[in-house]
Amino acid sequence: MKKIAVDAMGGDNAPQAIVEGVNQALADFSDIEIQLYGDEAKIKTYLKANDRVSIIHTDEKIHSDDEPVKAIRKKKQASMVLGAQAVKDGKADAVLSAGNTGALLAAGLLVVGRIKNIDRPGLMSSLPTIDGKGFDMLDLGANAENTAHHLHQYAILGSFYAKNVGGIDHPRIGLLNNGTEATKGDPLRKETFALLAADETLNFIGNVEARDLMNGVADVVVTDGFTGNAVLKSIEGTALGIMEQLKTSIKQAGLRAKLGALLLKNSLYDLKNSLDYSGAGGAVLFGLKAPVVKCHGSSDAKSVYYTIKQIRIMLETDVIGQLVEEFSNRGD
Amino acid sequence: MKKIAVDAMGGDNAPQAIVEGVNQALADFSDIEIQLYGDEAKIKTYLKANDRVSIIHTDEKIHSDDEPVKAIRKKKQASMVLGAQAVKDGKADAVLSAGNTGALLAAGLLVVGRIKNIDRPGLMSSLPTIDGKGFDMLDLGANAENTAHHLHQYAILGSFYAKNVGGIDHPRIGLLNNGTEATKGDPLRKETFALLAADETLNFIGNVEARDLMNGVADVVVTDGFTGNAVLKSIEGTALGIMEQLKTSIKQAGLRAKLGALLLKNSLYDLKNSLDYSGAGGAVLFGLKAPVVKCHGSSDAKSVYYTIKQIRIMLETDVIGQLVEEFSNRGD
Numbered sequence: 008m009k010k011i012a013v014d015a016m017g018g019d020n021a022p023q024a025i026v027e028g029v030n031q032a033l034a035d036f037s038d039i040e041i042q043l044y045g046d047e048a049k050i051k052t053y054l055k056a057n058d059r060v061s062i063i064h065t066d067e068k069i070h071s072d073d074e075p076v077k078a079i080r081k082k083k084q085a086s087m088v089l090g091a092q093a094v095k096d097g098k099a100d101a102v103l104s105a106g107n108t109g110a111l112l113a114a115g116l117l118v119v120g121r122i123k124n125i126d127r128p129g130l131m132s133s134l135p136t137i138d139g140k141g142f143d144m145l146d147l148g149a150n151a152e153n154t155a156h157h158l159h160q161y162a163i164l165g166s167f168y169a170k171n172v173g174g175i176d177h178p179r180i181g182l183l184n185n186g187t188e189a190t191k192g193d194p195l196r197k198e199t200f201a202l203l204a205a206d207e208t209l210n211f212i213g214n215v216e217a218r219d220l221m222n223g224v225a226d227v228v229v230t231d232g233f234t235g236n237a238v239l240k241s242i243e244g245t246a247l248g249i250m251e252q253l254k255t256s257i258k259q260a261g262l263r264a265k266l267g268a269l270l271l272k273n274s275l276y277d278l279k280n281s282l283d284y285s286g287a288g289g290a291v292l293f294g295l296k297a298p299v300v301k302c303h304g305s306s307d308a309k310s311v312y313y314t315i316k317q318i319r320i321m322l323e324t325d326v327i328g329q330l331v332e333e334f335s336n337r338g339d
Numbered sequence: 340m341k342k343i344a345v346d347a348m349g350g351d352n353a354p355q356a357i358v359e360g361v362n363q364a365l366a367d368f369s370d371i372e373i374q375l376y377g378d379e380a381k382i383k384t385y386l387k388a389n390d391r392v393s394i395i396h397t398d399e400k401i402h403s404d405d406e407p408v409k410a411i412r413k414k415k416q417a418s419m420v421l422g423a424q425a426v427k428d429g430k431a432d433a434v435l436s437a438g439n440t441g442a443l444l445a446a447g448l449l450v451v452g453r454i455k456n457i458d459r460p461g462l463m464s465s466l467p468t469i470d471g472k473g474f475d476m477l478d479l480g481a482n483a484e485n486t487a488h489h490l491h492q493y494a495i496l497g498s499f500y501a502k503n504v505g506g507i508d509h510p511r512i513g514l515l516n517n518g519t520e521a522t523k524g525d526p527l528r529k530e531t532f533a534l535l536a537a538d539e540t541l542n543f544i545g546n547v548e549a550r551d552l553m554n555g556v557a558d559v560v561v562t563d564g565f566t567g568n569a570v571l572k573s574i575e576g577t578a579l580g581i582m583e584q585l586k587t588s589i590k591q592a593g594l595r596a597k598l599g600a601l602l603l604k605n606s607l608y609d610l611k612n613s614l615d616y617s618g619a620g621g622a623v624l625f626g627l628k629a630p631v632v633k634c635h636g637s638s639d640a641k642s643v644y645y646t647i648k649q650i651r652i653m654l655e656t657d658v659i660g661q662l663v664e665e666f667s668n669r670g671d
Contacts, residue, residue: 136580137580137583137584137587148517151517151523151524151525151528152525152526183569185480185483185564185565185568185569191483192483192565193483193484193565194484196483196565216572216576217568217569217570217571217572217573217576218572218573218575218576218579219576220573220576221576221577221579221580222576222580230569232517233517233524233525233528233566234565234566234569236517236549237515237517237549237562237566237569237570237573238549238569238570238573239549240548240549240550241549241550241552241569241570241573241574241577242573242576242577243550244548244549244550244551244552244553244554244574245553245573245574245577245578245581246577246581247550247553248468248469248553248554249577249578249581249610251469252469252610253606253607253610255469256606256609256610257603257606260603260605260606263602264602264603264605264606266599266602267598267599267600267601267602267603267604267606268599268603268606269599270595270596270598270599270602271589271592271596271599271600271603272599273592273596274585274588274589274592274596274599274600275585275588277588278581278584278585278588
């Protein structure tokens, strides 16, 4: 039985969306057990009876504007902290939250803890491509600064993830850079390029540019946390901006355009869905001793469901156990 | 009379698109004189007679895959190099090319030369916002590495540009960062934040996130060349990817969706145009002694026309003369 601790109180739509996602996951996957941390009365309003779910009541929770490290240290009884603590104590195998990202990163690092020989766990997420297959990218902002050694570790982490969870035999690893030629980039990129090229366990395909990410140029893209954060937010901002602009343009146009939009509804809906990409699950703080996974703050029940599905595959394949083994042989 | 040197041979649609853009600009602006560098016979095929245009024939040109610095040093008679040389020799006031970006940057630095006390000219371009006003961002990749001092200079450069060319009285300067709080970022961002906050000549509004760029969160956004390049390419790639995906989705859907797309044609066209944003002109290698401006390689006549219009305003307002004056007082 896979035991998943869920922070029922994190995110804009908590606890309703969280609990409804949990209901669906319990119905579909008979090999999971869920521990819901949060306000028992509120959780019960939405929870369907199931003998594989339990509620651990707490009044405390972390707010989206709480200072992350301070919140983790002071609010020992917060739903998110209790979930992380359950993992540390061996009562749960993974933890999921849609709450304060910084706080979840801090809880992951301070409570769950790093895999031995992994220096800086990275935030990894699947991003959409035109062909619908998607790719995994890290670090998306768990760190403000990274070394080439960290980026090399991200390549290994991403490779294991794409293989185990994505089912890709020899995941193509790309290094995000300002040009595709091997000589491109700042010293960090040049040093990382050399490390990746020298590691024969990796299917390193060289430098990739941000322009080609949506074309599926690689299965895993590694970069430092500052750049990854900027790229992720640029993609999100552009996608949202375009959808907004299209909406405005249709509104301002006449009846003709409105009719057109109505006829195109399914196509526009498909587009929105493919950009949303919540079907791939949440963002993993990868490099920790257990899956610590972040759902988007605005997650609906569907996103929560898919994130539980993702965690289930991570546990099923024991990708983290494999990483522990791998990095025990890669000590510095 | 404003004298503009134009590389007639650079870009995918040269010389036709270049010459046709020049024709239009000469017709609209009576205070400009154009020098066209390139293959005289080919240029003449498209050029409309005008006593304010001259052709300087050369057989040599720089190709898109030429190694930039080497090309500039070896191909002394290339159309791009002759254009830059004309600026250096005082025969032209500015140079425009749609050719090899790296080579134009090298020609700018090596032939035209930097303004005194400006360390690292930055590549600056106007990017689209939802409200159609746009914003200016630099460095978009002229440099692979930058210091806080460089970023401070970019803020001054961008502020002068937005004021003079954009007509904005007190341009809002934002620092691209991984969060809006003043304490965010790596050491480079923290150091830059302090320099910008201390400079009372700037209307510094603090950190901005890539997610908010399209919402017009600032008039000028400064960042290092590596991040700027990644952000620019992420925006371009996402916009292209979405348009591609929408097209595919419409094609795969039935007649109903196709009819919808037909009715929506104008709105979709508006959207494409607003993302294209060539109306704002080309990318300026800013910090040089004269305007050195790059049109996109795929530029059509319209883009070339708008870039000439942009150069004309830069010359009219003497924004570069003002910068020379400003930086003569800011020597280190």
